[in-house]
Amino acid sequence: MRQNPSPRRPLTGRHRAATTATAATAAALLLTGCASATTTASGGGPGESGTPASCGTPPPTVPGAPQPTRLAQGGARITTAGPTCFEYEVTNPNAEPYDYTVVFDGPDPSRGAAVFGSPGDAVNLTRTVTALAPGATEKGRIDLTAPGAPTQGRPDNPRPPKPELLTVRSVPTAEAPHPDGPCPPSGLRLYADDGSAAMGLRAVSVHLRNCGTATVTLDGYPQVQPLDADHQPLDGVRVLRGGAEIASGTGADDPPRKIALRPGEGARSVLVWRNTTEAGTPQNAPYVRVRATPDAAPVMVTPELDLGTTGRLGAGAWTREDANGTAPAR
Structure with a gap:
């Protein structure tokens, strides 16, 4: 059956031929505690123009081998991961705009700590990208910290979190379902x-x-x-x-x-x-x-x-x- 994630955050933003300033501002606000969804930072500290520090290093992979599905699938991949955040990107290889729903293994906010991969502790984090243009890439960043919480996990699980991709689903934007919002052209x-x-x-x-x-x-x-x-x-x-x-x-x-x-x-x-x-x-x-x-x-x-x-x-x-x-x- 379809996975039914816990309360999820809304859209990361839209990629269109001409992105408006309003859409860019909304995307930045939706990524709470993080940078703009379309900016990739590098280095160990804040970069120029307020660019935040990188989340860490790319996940380890075998040279020349495809990334495992827990790191890359369906046009999405985790690009960097660290103890306090991770970054990802979604690329549309199709010839028409697509809507993407990406589900990550995520932390349990009720525990106040970033814990990944622990049955019973983790919940799913869902991000959506709508109307991603052909060949376009949407980049996002997810903050794993919680007020007053240790960034390395629970005291009995001090390992840094290891985010994973659970599922990636995509549908042509022209065929996407509309459970709410404006009435579709079909009526x-x-x-x-x-x-x-x-x-x-x-x-x-x-x-x-x-x-x-x-x-x-x-x-x-x-x-x-x-x-x-x-x-x-x-x-x-x-x-x-x-x-x-x-x-x-x-x-x-x-x-x-x-x-x-x-x-x-x-x-x-x-x-x-x-x-x-x-x-x-x-x-x-x-x-x-x-x-x-x-x-x-x-x-x-x-x-x-x-x-x-x-x-x-x-x-x-x-x-x-x-x-x-x-x-x-x-």
């Missing part, structure tokens, strides 16, 4: 929730809200396409209409019906699957491209499908839901 706001899991059974709801001015007709099922980590269609996965073949009582087995979705109204479809592993190679689909109707603009959500070896994904028919995300009483 339809589509996004996925965090879902639920029990005994290998998974379920994620795809929510749709008409934030436009015209009534939209939903007829049965959304179009669903599982994608691998490279955003390519995942071969060998059957997308089923409804979830009855996988499990009952998930909300994905309601009969299809036409729905006239007026402005302000909402609907949802439930994706359901099992993480059952038997003979064969397990299949994972971090992304799913969804079209609310055949002619609707696609939206790419990140439900983290761990399909095991079942090769089946059930997509429920659209059903009405109220503004609170629950189905109206029948």
Whole structure:
């Protein structure tokens, strides 16, 4: 399932062809206790023009060998790390703007110390970069210190923190979901929730809200396409209409019906699957491209499908839901 980080800090900033002074100021303020997200410092002390000292040295790697995934993956990499902060960068190699979500292994603020890699102590730190232009690089810096806390970790764990990349997810900016903010040009706001899991059974709801001015007709099922980590269609996965073949009582087995979705109204479809592993190679689909109707603009959500070896994904028919995300009483 999708990782559900603890309270997370918002955007690191936007990279566009012409970055405004306002955007640059916002990016600097969001990186609390750190320098501008687009400035890399060097040396052992403050540099010219207020540039802060470097966080430390690059993480150790084997010369000529690719960096391990804990340090570099999916266009993101940790560039330097020290006892009080670490620096990272995200590069977009694609031919169009992309939104990135980068999750690091992070410190537990409630313990008042920077501790990494300790089960039960660490929480996830999430940073997002939106509309990163083709070929552009966003640089960021994360402060690990807390008021009154030792920078080397707890007294019983005096080692310096070792930040790691956990996951990197990216979607084309044109297909990014919009759970809030301005209404998309399509007039339809589509996004996925965090879902639920029990005994290998998974379920994620795809929510749709008409934030436009015209009534939209939903007829049965959304179009669903599982994608691998490279955003390519995942071969060998059957997308089923409804979830009855996988499990009952998930909300994905309601009969299809036409729905006239007026402005302000909402609907949802439930994706359901099992993480059952038997003979064969397990299949994972971090992304799913969804079209609310055949002619609707696609939206790419990140439900983290761990399909095991079942090769089946059930997509429920659209059903009405109220503004609170629950189905109206029948």
